[in-house]
Amino acid sequence: MKAKMLHAGFVCLYGYVQMGILSKGVHKSYEIGKTIGKGSFAVVKEGIHKASRTRVAIKIVDKKDAVFDAESLEQEIATMKKVSHPNCVLLHEVYDEANKTYLILDLITGGTVMDRIIAIDHFSEKDAASVTADVLNAVHYLHSIGITHRDLKPENLLYASNDPSSPDYNTIKVADFGLSKFVSENSQMKTTCGTPGYVAPEVLDPYLPFTNGYGPEVDLWSLGVVLYIMLCGFPPFYDDSTAVLFKQIRKGEYTFPSPYWDGVSEEAKDLVSKMLVVDPAKRYSAQQCLDHPWIQNAGSYAEIAAD
Numbered sequence: 181m182k183a184k185m186l187h188a189g190f191v192c193l194y195g196y197v198q199m200g201i202l203s204k205g206v207h208k209s210y211e212i213g214k215t216i217g218k219g220s221f222a223v224v225k226e227g228i229h230k231a232s233r234t235r236v237a238i239k240i241v242d243k244k245d246a247v248f249d250a251e252s253l254e255q256e257i258a259t260m261k262k263v264s265h266p267n268c269v270l271l272h273e274v275y276d277e278a279n280k281t282y283l284i285l286d287l288i289t290g291g292t293v294m295d296r297i298i299a300i301d302h303f304s305e306k307d308a309a310s311v312t313a314d315v316l317n318a319v320h321y322l323h324s325i326g327i328t329h330r331d332l333k334p335e336n337l338l339y340a341s342n343d344p345s346s347p348d349y350n351t352i353k354v355a356d357f358g359l360s361k362f363v364s365e366n367s368q369m370k371t372t373c374g375t376p377g378y379v380a381p382e383v384l385d386p387y388l389p390f391t392n393g394y395g396p397e398v399d400l401w402s403l404g405v406v407l408y409i410m411l412c413g414f415p416p417f418y419d420d421s422t423a424v425l426f427k428q429i430r431k432g433e434y435t436f437p438s439p440y441w442d443g444v445s446e447e448a449k450d451l452v453s454k455m456l457v458v459d460p461a462k463r464y465s466a467q468q469c470l471d472h473p474w475i476q477n478a479g480s481y482a483e484i485a486a487d
Contacts, residue, residue, distance in 0.1 A: 290339025404455025
C-alpha cells in the first residue's frame with residue numbers, strides 16, 4: 181500500500197511522471213553493478229544505461245526496511261527534480277517499484293572533500309577557496325529557487341573526477357539532498373536536523389530571541405564549519421559530550437588556535453568569521469561570500485603574504 185501511495189503522491193502532487201518516474205523497467209534500461217555507498221535504508225550502486233552506455237549512480241531505496249521514511253524520500257525526489265546546476269549532483273530518472281525505488285543519478289568518481297582532508301591533513305588556501313566557491317555557487321542557486329540543503333558537510337561535497345588530467349578534477353558537486361527542504365520565501369523551518377558538528381545555532385534552538393524557526397542561512401553556517409576544517413584540519417566546535425558541543429555552537433565559541441592557524445591569511449579568517457555568526461540576520465549570504473575578497477582572489481592572500 182505504501183508503495184502505491186508514494187507513487188500516486190508523485191503523480192498528484194508534482195506531476196513528474198512525464199519527467200522520468202516510471203513504475204517498472206529499471207533492469208531493462210540499466211545494468212546494475214557494484215555497491216559504491218550505503219545509507220540507513222538505501223545503497224548506491226554503479227550502473228550503465230544499456231542504450232547509451234552512459235555510466236550512472238543508482239540509489240536503491242528499500243521500502244520494506246524498518247527505518248524507511250516514505251515522506252522523506254518523496255521530499256528528496258521532489259527537491260532534486262527542481263535542481264539543475266553544474267555544482268549539484270543531478271537526478272535523471274526514478275523507477276518506483278513495489279518494494280524498491282531506484283534513483284538514477286550522476287556518477288561522481290572523485291571522492292569526497294573529507295577524503296582529501298584525511299589524505300592531505302589540510303588544504304592550501306587556493307584549494308580551499310576553490311572548493312568554497314563551487315559550493316557557494318551551488319548554495320546561491322539552491323537558495324534562489326527556494327531550496328535549503330540543511331546538511332552541508334565534507335562527506336556531502338564530491339569531486340567530479342579523480343583524474344588529475346580532467347578539467348573537472350577540482351570541480352565540486354553538492355550531493356545528498358535527503359534533508360533538503362523546499363520552502364517559500366517568507367516561511368521558516370523548525371525541524372531539528374543535520375549533522376551535530378555542522379548544525380547552525382538556530383537549528384538547535386529555533387526560538388532564539390532573534391529568530392522564529394530558521395531559514396536558508398543555516399547552509400552558510402555549515403559551509404563556514406567546512407571552510408574552517410579545510411584550512412586547519414580540525415573543527416571549530418568539538419566535544420565528546422553532545423550537550424557541551426551544542427552549547428559551544430549556540431554561543432558561537434571558537435578560536436583560531438596557534439600554531440595551526442599561524443600560516444592562514446587574515447582574509448581567510450575574516451570570511452570564516454563572517455559565516456560563523458550566531459545571529460542569522462548578520463551572517464553573510466552566499467552572494468556576500470562570493471563577493472568577499474578572499475574568494476574573489478581565489479585564496480591567493482597566503483601566497484602574497486609568504487612572498
